[in-house]
Amino acid sequence: MSADTDLTTGPLEYRSHEGRMNILGFWIFIGAEVALFSTLFATYAVMFGRTGDSPVPAELFELPMVLIMTFLLLTSSFTCGIAIHEMRRGSLKGLLTWLAITLVLGLGFLGFEIYEFVHYIHEGASLQSSAFWSGFFLLTGTHGLHVLLGISWATLLIVQLRQRGLTPVTSRKMFIVGLYWHFLDVIWIFIFTSVYLIGMVV
Amino acid sequence: MSSEHSEGFPKKHIVGFIASIVLTIVAAWAALSSGLPTPWIITAIMVLAVIQACIQLFMFMHMTETDSGGIQVGNMLQAFFVAAVVVAGSIWTMSFGYSHNHDGGGNDAEMENHEDMDH
Amino acid sequence: MENFINFLVDDFFVTGEPLIYGAMVSMALVSIAIVFVLTYFKKWGYLWREWLTTVDHKKIGIMYIIAAIAMLFRGGVDGLMMRIQLTLPGMEFLDSQHYNEVFTTHGTIMIIFMAMPFLIGLMNYIIPLQIGARDVAFPFLNAVSFWSFAFGALLFNISFVIGGSPDAGWTNYAPMAGENLNPGPSQNYYLMGLQVAGIGTLATGINFLVTILKMRAPGMKMMRLPIFTWSSLITSIIIVFAFPILTVALALMTVDRIFGSHFFTLTGEGMPMMWANLFWLWGHPEVYIVILPAFGIFSEVISTFARKQLFGYKAMVISMVIIAGLSFVVWVHHFFTMGSGAAVNSFFSVTTMLIAVPTGVKIFNWLGTMYKGRIRFDTPMLWSLAFIPCFVIGGVTGVMLAMAAADYQYHNTYFLVAHFHYVLIAGTVFGCFAGLTFWYPKMFGHKMNEKLGKISFWFFMIGFNVCFLPMYFLGFAGMPRRTYTIEPEWMPLSVTASVGAALMAIGFAVFVYNIYYSFRYSPRETQGDAWDGRALEWATTTPVPYYNFATVPKIEGPEAYWIMKSKGETTYDKEKVEPIHMPSDSGIPFIMMAFMFVGSFGLVWEWIWMAIAGLIGVLVCMFIRSFDYDDGFHVSVEEIKETEEKARGGEK
Numbered sequence: 021m022s023a024d025t026d027l028t029t030g031p032l033e034y035r036s037h038e039g040r041m042n043i044l045g046f047w048i049f050i051g052a053e054v055a056l057f058s059t060l061f062a063t064y065a066v067m068f069g070r071t072g073d074s075p076v077p078a079e080l081f082e083l084p085m086v087l088i089m090t091f092l093l094l095t096s097s098f099t100c101g102i103a104i105h106e107m108r109r110g111s112l113k114g115l116l117t118w119l120a121i122t123l124v125l126g127l128g129f130l131g132f133e134i135y136e137f138v139h140y141i142h143e144g145a146s147l148q149s150s151a152f153w154s155g156f157f158l159l160t161g162t163h164g165l166h167v168l169l170g171i172s173w174a175t176l177l178i179v180q181l182r183q184r185g186l187t188p189v190t191s192r193k194m195f196i197v198g199l200y201w202h203f204l205d206v207i208w209i210f211i212f213t214s215v216y217l218i219g220m221v222v
Numbered sequence: 223m224s225s226e227h228s229e230g231f232p233k234k235h236i237v238g239f240i241a242s243i244v245l246t247i248v249a250a251w252a253a254l255s256s257g258l259p260t261p262w263i264i265t266a267i268m269v270l271a272v273i274q275a276c277i278q279l280f281m282f283m284h285m286t287e288t289d290s291g292g293i294q295v296g297n298m299l300q301a302f303f304v305a306a307v308v309v310a311g312s313i314w315t316m317s318f319g320y321s322h323n324h325d326g327g328g329n330d331a332e333m334e335n336h337e338d339m340d341h
Numbered sequence: 342m343e344n345f346i347n348f349l350v351d352d353f354f355v356t357g358e359p360l361i362y363g364a365m366v367s368m369a370l371v372s373i374a375i376v377f378v379l380t381y382f383k384k385w386g387y388l389w390r391e392w393l394t395t396v397d398h399k400k401i402g403i404m405y406i407i408a409a410i411a412m413l414f415r416g417g418v419d420g421l422m423m424r425i426q427l428t429l430p431g432m433e434f435l436d437s438q439h440y441n442e443v444f445t446t447h448g449t450i451m452i453i454f455m456a457m458p459f460l461i462g463l464m465n466y467i468i469p470l471q472i473g474a475r476d477v478a479f480p481f482l483n484a485v486s487f488w489s490f491a492f493g494a495l496l497f498n499i500s501f502v503i504g505g506s507p508d509a510g511w512t513n514y515a516p517m518a519g520e521n522l523n524p525g526p527s528q529n530y531y532l533m534g535l536q537v538a539g540i541g542t543l544a545t546g547i548n549f550l551v552t553i554l555k556m557r558a559p560g561m562k563m564m565r566l567p568i569f570t571w572s573s574l575i576t577s578i579i580i581v582f583a584f585p586i587l588t589v590a591l592a593l594m595t596v597d598r599i600f601g602s603h604f605f606t607l608t609g610e611g612m613p614m615m616w617a618n619l620f621w622l623w624g625h626p627e628v629y630i631v632i633l634p635a636f637g638i639f640s641e642v643i644s645t646f647a648r649k650q651l652f653g654y655k656a657m658v659i660s661m662v663i664i665a666g667l668s669f670v671v672w673v674h675h676f677f678t679m680g681s682g683a684a685v686n687s688f689f690s691v692t693t694m695l696i697a698v699p700t701g702v703k704i705f706n707w708l709g710t711m712y713k714g715r716i717r718f719d720t721p722m723l724w725s726l727a728f729i730p731c732f733v734i735g736g737v738t739g740v741m742l743a744m745a746a747a748d749y750q751y752h753n754t755y756f757l758v759a760h761f762h763y764v765l766i767a768g769t770v771f772g773c774f775a776g777l778t779f780w781y782p783k784m785f786g787h788k789m790n791e792k793l794g795k796i797s798f799w800f801f802m803i804g805f806n807v808c809f810l811p812m813y814f815l816g817f818a819g820m821p822r823r824t825y826t827i828e829p830e831w832m833p834l835s836v837t838a839s840v841g842a843a844l845m846a847i848g849f850a851v852f853v854y855n856i857y858y859s860f861r862y863s864p865r866e867t868q869g870d871a872w873d874g875r876a877l878e879w880a881t882t883t884p885v886p887y888y889n890f891a892t893v894p895k896i897e898g899p900e901a902y903w904i905m906k907s908k909g910e911t912t913y914d915k916e917k918v919e920p921i922h923m924p925s926d927s928g929i930p931f932i933m934m935a936f937m938f939v940g941s942f943g944l945v946w947e948w949i950w951m952a953i954a955g956l957i958g959v960l961v962c963m964f965i966r967s968f969d970y971d972d973g974f975h976v977s978v979e980e981i982k983e984t985e986e987k988a989r990g991g992e993k
């Protein structure tokens with residue numbers, strides 16, 4: 021059966037049976053992450069409107085900042101895609117350059133998010149202030165933590181890529197980090213839509 | 223094995239990127255300046271979000287590649303099914319099933335909340 | 342210093358309870374004895390090399406099963422203590438607080454630390470063998486899973502001597518479980534113990550999904566998979582999508598308790614019932630996680646001992662897929678009495694009743710398999726035969742509970758208790774016992790003694806019915822669950838139940854003794870096929886070499902080994918032997934999860950410095966792992982030939 025033999029053509033990350041299994045395993049993990057975030061979204065939605073004495077979201081959410089954050093993350097997802105594209109062309113240099121750009125954009129996103137959190141806390145909306153804000157901070161915070169993890173993970177990979185170059189193993193790892201990064205963008209799109217936009221409308 | 227573009231210009235990525243920027247702007251506009259009734263807005267921007275998610279999955283993440291492509295797509299479909307059940311199911315259940323027009327009871331705080339949810 | 346001692350005496354250690362002092366002393370003695378034996382016989386190195394660092398699915402499976410049996414004992418003792426209290430309420434054997442703790446740890450341990458690991462242990466051992474694989478897809482991750490379960494279980498279990506046990510039921514409902522009504526570390530043990538173990542379960546789910554989908558022997562199409570493997574595949578899917586929900590629910594309550602958020606609190610507009618909602622969103626799929634593999638086991642056993650091919654294989658598979666889908670849309674039946682509107686309750690009533698249909702289909706499949714079969718009544722078959730009627734009782738009463746209006750009467754009475762014990766014991770526990778006795782010769786090279794096996798079966802099975810059937814009637818009579826007092830008119834049935842519990846205890850004791858007895862006296866298996874089996878696991882030699890298959894056979898139909906036997910094929914084809922690639926052992930999973938344990942213990946006590954230290958340890962382990970490019974090793978052709986020829990007594 022061809023499934024568990026090693027290939028000699030095609031993208032490096034798919035060449036070994038192990039590589040293909042790892043990538044499939046990560047896809048399934050992403051499925052689990054969807055379930056995880058959906059639970060956070062559900063909690064946020066159920067807690068919607070339960071602000072108690074604290075400010076309501078429409079008072080605090082600001083479109084310009086949210087749009088900047090969204091564009092930063094969307095662009096980083098794009099540059100990450102290009103990084104993988106470069107990897108598949110066999111260009112380590114291209115991969116590292118685009119990956120670095122991706123991480124800078126990711127850091128920019130995190131910076132804004134931290135600023136946003138501090139700002140809200142100053143305005144009296146914190147994790148402790150009400151059920152709604154608990155839901156908000158846990159949902160966005162979990163996403164932010166994932167971004168942080170993604171950045172650290174990709175940084176480790178940069179080191180490994182420089183040590184070892186493009187091999188079936190390093191490209192498989194890189195591909196998986198790429199999947200993770202795009203997935204975080206997917207989650208953010210839903211946060212943008214159902215937290216910020218709906219929060220400003222309702 | 224289908225990786226159509228190991229060489230050359232990353233067309234798919236650029237199209238996907240532009241599309242996602244445009245969709246984001248459309249969603250923001252729909253939410254804040256379209257003047258549509260709220261339920262319409264919510265439906266519309268959620269649909270836009272799902273489209274964007276598909277862009278990421280298909281154009282950036284190569285979901286259909288390798289002989290596991292079918293499994294990966296099935297896996298994401300199952301994931302979205304569970305997500306829908308969790309989100310919609312929780313909202314429905316935890317609204318305590320009272321409908322607006324002819325509610326049978328519930329305390330005031332409960333009612334206030336529903337006002338919040340629907341306007 | 343004095344403060345510190347006061348802290349130890351007042352808060353850290355649980356003091357003032359004779360029962361707990363007894364437990365402490367016996368735990369200390371057992372620990373000392375273990376350390377002594379290991380040191381005396383110089384077994385520390387052996388333990389570390391062969392077990393703590395192993396990534397071999399067979400050894401991991403055995404460790405899961407041993408741990409699960411230990412947990413069955415602990416959970417069983419809890420159960421007996423509750424029975425004693427309800428039989429002799431005047432003795433004040435347990436006060437209300439203690440009773441609450443006991444039923445909480447009983448339920449949690451039985452479901453999370455007994456049922457799941459037992460089944461996952463069997464899955465670990467058997468599935469790679471059934472599909473013709475050399476290991477699971479991610480052996481390292483598999484070790485991580487096991488140690489996360491082991492340390493999670495340890496964390497949960499130490500609660501009763503250090504800090505106090507959780508006491509809000511295995512369902513841990515808010516606001517009872519919240520910081521306001523329940524300050525201190527005890528609830529945190531529940532949250533962190535399950536959290537740590539849950540991570541491992543999720544990893545197991547992913548691991549087995551990929552293993553079954555991608556590591557099958559050539560020719561083993563999906564519809565040729567042994568049914569136990571199918572059931573594990575479906576279970577894995579449920580695990581992957583259900584466990585993240587639990588992870589979040591636990592995290593939310595942890596943040597509530599430790600960092601003051603307001604998800605499930607009574608203040609800050611929190612919603613306590615949202616906990617119930619999230620818990621059961623995971624919890625109902627969870628009950629199917631612990632029943633489906635058991636269904637798989639019964640199917641294997643029944644077809645082997647009826648000496649017939651499984652009847653309605655396809656229907657079996659389809660009904661499991663349907664069960665998996667439906668299991669995500671019935672959760673509200675656990676809190677009909679919350680008072681949702683008629684629409685919500687009716688919807689979930691209907692979906693719940695629907696789920697009984699595919700379950701019923703399976704019952705007919707088993708009956709059909711036995712029809713006209715030449716049945717052998719060995720112990721594994723006895724467990725499977727007893728399962729069918731008992732489980733039907735459990736399922737039918739489940740449908741009674743599924744009617745929302747009727748459930749207002751049954752909910753939180755002993756009727757409910759009887760229902761879920763009928764499905765969990767007759768289903769899961771019988772299944773585990775059937776599976777263990779069935780696969781025992783494969784695992785340990787000798788059968789369990791049949792006579793003792795039958796004694797233990799009859800005690801346990803009769804005891805089970807004597808214990809739990811009366812509880813349905815106690816429920817009708819209005820006896821509520823989770824109370825430590827009892828009305829005089831309930832006493833006769835309650836005492837009957839206790840007699841049954843004692844019989845079950847005897848059955849369990851005989852079962853455990855049988856392990857020892859068989860180890861000493863059972864004749865050794867000389868070839869791999871102890872029961873005239875049908876699936877591929879029986880094609881291997883006993884004991885199974887660590888690489889499982891010298892040569893992987895080509896599969897030509899369902900019941901792979903049955904076909905091989907008819908053609909005289911084996912898993913050793915001298916001409917085709919090639920070097921086999923195997924993964925290296927690693928100490929990282931153990932160490933990483935030990936750090937996880939330390940960090941979680943810190944969170945339990947809300948010592949943030951310790952939590953951070955543990956987290957850093959975990960991250961460092963991940964870091965090391967990321968830079969570890971060890972690619973395993975190859976087993977040489979000579980070694981394989983030598984092993985195989987020795988195991989096969991020179992034949993072929």
Ligand code: HEM
Nearest residue numbers: 628632674675693697736739740742743752753761764765
């Ligand atoms: C025929 C299929 C089944 C139906 C229709 C069914 C129905 C129900 C219903 C309606 C309840 C909630 C009753 C109440 O709280 O008042 C319940 C509780 C329960 N069921 Fe089932 N059930 C079925 C099968 C199973 C199986 C296969 C298992 C596990 C192996 C299981 C385990 C449980 C447990 C553990 C509880 C109670 C949990 C608690 O409140 O502590 N059930 N069942």
Ligand SMILES: [Cu+2]
Nearest residue numbers: 625628674675
């Ligand atoms: Cu249920």
